[in-house]
Amino acid sequence: MTPSEDAVGQHGDLGPALHGHQDEPPIATMGAGVDAVARRVITTTETGAQQTTPVGRLAATVERLRAEVRAAHAAADGRALVELAKGILIERLRCGPAHAARQLAELADQAHLSQLELAADIINQAARDQVTEAAGEFVRQVNHGPGTDEDTGSSVSVRLRTAESAALAADDTQAVAGSLLEHALAPLGATAVAIWTAGSDSSLTLRGHAGFSADEAGRWRYVPPGVATVARQALIERRAVRFSSLAEAQVPSIGQKQSPGGGRVALPAGTGGRILGVLEICWPQQPAPWSPAVARQMEALAELCAHTLDSLPAPGTELPAVPEPADVSELVDLADGLYDPALVLTPHVDAEGHLTDFRVRHANGSFVDPAGRPRSAVSGALLLEAYPMAAGDSELFEKIERVYATGEPFRAQRMTLTALVDQVPLASVADLSISRHGASVLLIWRIEDETARLASLLQHAQRLGRIGGFEENLVTGDITWNGQLFDLYGRAVTEDPVSLHDLAEHAHPDDTVAIGRFLRTVLHHRRPTSTAFRLQRPDGVTRHIRVIAEPVLDADDRLLALRGAYQDISSQHWTEVALAATRDQLAHTEQESAERNRLALQLQHAIMPPTRNPLDAPGLEVAVRYRPAEAESLVGGDWYDAVVLPSGRILLCVGDIAGHGIKAATGMVILRNALRGLAVTGAGPGQLLSWLNIVAHHLTEQVTATAVCGLYDPRTRVLRWARAGHLPPVLVRGQQADTLPMLGGLLLGVMPDAPYQEGEVQLEPDDTLLMYTDGLVERRDTAVHDSLSQLLTAARTPAASLDRRLDLLLTHSKSDTDDDTCLIGIQVS
Numbered sequence: 001m002t003p004s005e006d007a008v009g010q011h012g013d014l015g016p017a018l019h020g021h022q023d024e025p026p027i028a029t030m031g032a033g034v035d036a037v038a039r040r041v042i043t044t045t046e047t048g049a050q051q052t053t054p055v056g057r058l059a060a061t062v063e064r065l066r067a068e069v070r071a072a073h074a075a076a077d078g079r080a081l082v083e084l085a086k087g088i089l090i091e092r093l094r095c096g097p098a099h100a101a102r103q104l105a106e107l108a109d110q111a112h113l114s115q116l117e118l119a120a121d122i123i124n125q126a127a128r129d130q131v132t133e134a135a136g137e138f139v140r141q142v143n144h145g146p147g148t149d150e151d152t153g154s155s156v157s158v159r160l161r162t163a164e165s166a167a168l169a170a171d172d173t174q175a176v177a178g179s180l181l182e183h184a185l186a187p188l189g190a191t192a193v194a195i196w197t198a199g200s201d202s203s204l205t206l207r208g209h210a211g212f213s214a215d216e217a218g219r220w221r222y223v224p225p226g227v228a229t230v231a232r233q234a235l236i237e238r239r240a241v242r243f244s245s246l247a248e249a250q251v252p253s254i255g256q257k258q259s260p261g262g263g264r265v266a267l268p269a270g271t272g273g274r275i276l277g278v279l280e281i282c283w284p285q286q287p288a289p290w291s292p293a294v295a296r297q298m299e300a301l302a303e304l305c306a307h308t309l310d311s312l313p314a315p316g317t318e319l320p321a322v323p324e325p326a327d328v329s330e331l332v333d334l335a336d337g338l339y340d341p342a343l344v345l346t347p348h349v350d351a352e353g354h355l356t357d358f359r360v361r362h363a364n365g366s367f368v369d370p371a372g373r374p375r376s377a378v379s380g381a382l383l384l385e386a387y388p389m390a391a392g393d394s395e396l397f398e399k400i401e402r403v404y405a406t407g408e409p410f411r412a413q414r415m416t417l418t419a420l421v422d423q424v425p426l427a428s429v430a431d432l433s434i435s436r437h438g439a440s441v442l443l444i445w446r447i448e449d450e451t452a453r454l455a456s457l458l459q460h461a462q463r464l465g466r467i468g469g470f471e472e473n474l475v476t477g478d479i480t481w482n483g484q485l486f487d488l489y490g491r492a493v494t495e496d497p498v499s500l501h502d503l504a505e506h507a508h509p510d511d512t513v514a515i516g517r518f519l520r521t522v523l524h525h526r527r528p529t530s531t532a533f534r535l536q537r538p539d540g541v542t543r544h545i546r547v548i549a550e551p552v553l554d555a556d557d558r559l560l561a562l563r564g565a566y567q568d569i570s571s572q573h574w575t576e577v578a579l580a581a582t583r584d585q586l587a588h589t590e591q592e593s594a595e596r597n598r599l600a601l602q603l604q605h606a607i608m609p610p611t612r613n614p615l616d617a618p619g620l621e622v623a624v625r626y627r628p629a630e631a632e633s634l635v636g637g638d639w640y641d642a643v644v645l646p647s648g649r650i651l652l653c654v655g656d657i658a659g660h661g662i663k664a665a666t667g668m669v670i671l672r673n674a675l676r677g678l679a680v681t682g683a684g685p686g687q688l689l690s691w692l693n694i695v696a697h698h699l700t701e702q703v704t705a706t707a708v709c710g711l712y713d714p715r716t717r718v719l720r721w722a723r724a725g726h727l728p729p730v731l732v733r734g735q736q737a738d739t740l741p742m743l744g745g746l747l748l749g750v751m752p753d754a755p756y757q758e759g760e761v762q763l764e765p766d767d768t769l770l771m772y773t774d775g776l777v778e779r780r781d782t783a784v785h786d787s788l789s790q791l792l793t794a795a796r797t798p799a800a801s802l803d804r805r806l807d808l809l810l811t812h813s814k815s816d817t818d819d820d821t822c823l824i825g826i827q828v829s
Helices: 003-010 016-020 032-044 054-093 097-110 115-127 130-143 152-169 173-188 214-219 230-237 292-311 328-336 396-406 450-465 483-489 500-506 509-524 570-607 662-679 685-698 784-795 802-811
Strands: 192-198 204-210 241-243 264-271 274-282 342-349 355-363 410-421 424-437 440-447 467-473 479-481 529-536 542-553 559-568 620-627 636-644 650-660 705-713 718-724 730-733 736-739 759-762 768-772 821-828
Touching: 173 192, 173 204, 173 292, 192 230, 192 292, 204 230, 204 274, 230 241, 230 264, 230 274, 264 292, 274 292, 274 396, 328 342, 328 355, 328 440, 355 396, 396 410, 396 424, 396 440, 467 483, 479 483, 483 559, 500 509, 500 529, 509 529, 509 542, 509 559, 542 570, 620 636, 620 650, 620 802, 636 662, 636 821, 650 662, 650 768, 650 821, 662 685, 662 705, 685 705, 685 718, 705 768, 730 784, 736 784, 768 802, 784 802, 802 821
Parallel strands: none
Antiparallel strands: 192 204, 192 274, 241 264, 264 274, 342 355, 342 440, 410 424, 424 440, 467 479, 467 559, 529 542, 542 559, 620 821, 636 650, 650 705, 705 718, 718 759, 730 736, 730 768, 768 821
């Protein structure tokens, strides 16, 4: 076991992740099949019995050889750290190698540390780099935690310094990946690691890997630009990304078939604001949450990868190596060859190597400063000093920083750029292009002038209005179309435009006359004109087009050219066709409805005219009023009847059929005539309503109605009456007006057999009895009880005659249901 592994094994402060370490891949000298057998036998062996078998002995041999190789590698890395610490002591103590070795041994004994741990501490004190900060952070975290040992931070230092030493001693990035996994990441439970390098076009190339098979690495040796992977997400977002499982990430990555449920962490590796690559780490399962100390360790490893990517060669591969950064002079020559303003920017870093700004190395000949400064005043200056508004609303500086870090170019149209002119912000709209070339950035912009803005506005208007413009020179025969007109015709831009003289050949034959009239007007009469026709395109699609043209004349009134536009009006045409069909259908429906209402009204008026001659009854004055609904479309089923029966008694009744229209009118006719015929039998009003209920239930199409039926005997002045769900009659006697008792009786047509109570009223001379339908009293916002109270108040008003009383009741009626109203009044003389 290596010293780093021993240190981690003694201290468990890194959490469960430290104990999830799995065996490393087999050494190159052993076959994959033998290693698999050895793993299976060793994993399943609980006793030493199986080690006596040939397979067991082979597995033990493989495991022993692997342990020896790991121990040899660890010893070599450890010796490198010790030798480096000796070199520091030689420089500090001004002594020889032998004396430095003795000093290191004595100091280790006095501190009760191993020479490897002491060497890591000496290097940390001398380096003061990010590895030192990561180890120091871990020491502070551990010392504040309960139950921890003070030398746990030393084990972290040993692991990180051992990984750094192995990386510096490695010949290529492939060896660096193996060292990182073995010394720093495997103790944290990681099983594989991949080191990606970022190309200038934001592509990713696999520079080193460990823990993945050769076939898997071959499949992922190159990721083209624009392909979304875990590593690219870290590159584009310029931050560490972490997924609890690869399935949760929903993006592909190397080794996804080996451990689809394993966790992934990708960290950008860069220096000086430029991301050189990405460090991707794989876990067999969801990794435990990181403490801040472990996160600092990961950042230190990512920075170590950045230095190795910048210095070590790529391993042998069929793909070309990452190109060297271009010389700034070449980029300056490129910028001078552009017609648009351009700036060549180089990164400006502080003493700690952090990117703080960009320096303007060159401004090309087309450069125009918004503040009026000469090129010499801008060249050589820092970008944020020359243009402080670049870090403002436009976020221009952030976009330049992102391009420099990731290598992914940025382009935008109609972006607002703001500059300070005499401390006044001046905004302008420009098309922007930012690209990285080696270690430099090229910034190009094109200010949108008024002509370009109007041309762009016209282009969008033509596209939205589906308008295509043309101009035809009649002298030379040249025809000019814009791109939208080619789209309307369904022709490729490489094909010849169609002359107006040949327009009829591309139109529907029925439109030939209209096109001929259009051509005569514009060519012979030389007047602007327009026409609509059906364009038959080569793809078989027929479009409705409106063409507008005007002649272009010279000073001698000679016709030189024609210019105009085509507009696709297909959607408007079909909308008009649909509207016309809808209007016709609506008019037909309205006509049918009006005819039905007219017939229903005629039927209603034929049976119950609004006015009627007085009834000839001895000792009794009878008056009726019928008021149709205000809206003729609401022909209702209200009805009344007053007739002298053969027995001398007088039948008085009012009713109301539910609903409106033809059905209500025909139902009213049926019930009214049925009641007349049934009254001849001499039965009482209760029996009459019972029979009428049978008629409504069985002999009509589901007609329901309310009714009041009364039989008045002139000899005795007795009124026998019954009701079927109707409002009770009103008796006016002297200065009083009250409703008759509410007798029981269900409305007609609901049940096949329903009883109806009868009541008797002894009338006196000058008494007035009122029978009415609900159209006289009902209101939408008033209860029936309140409406009846208003009717009784109006009925108490003295009147000169019965007709006058009925007219007053109709006049003062406050009903707002727009329904028919029937009113019968009888006055005893």
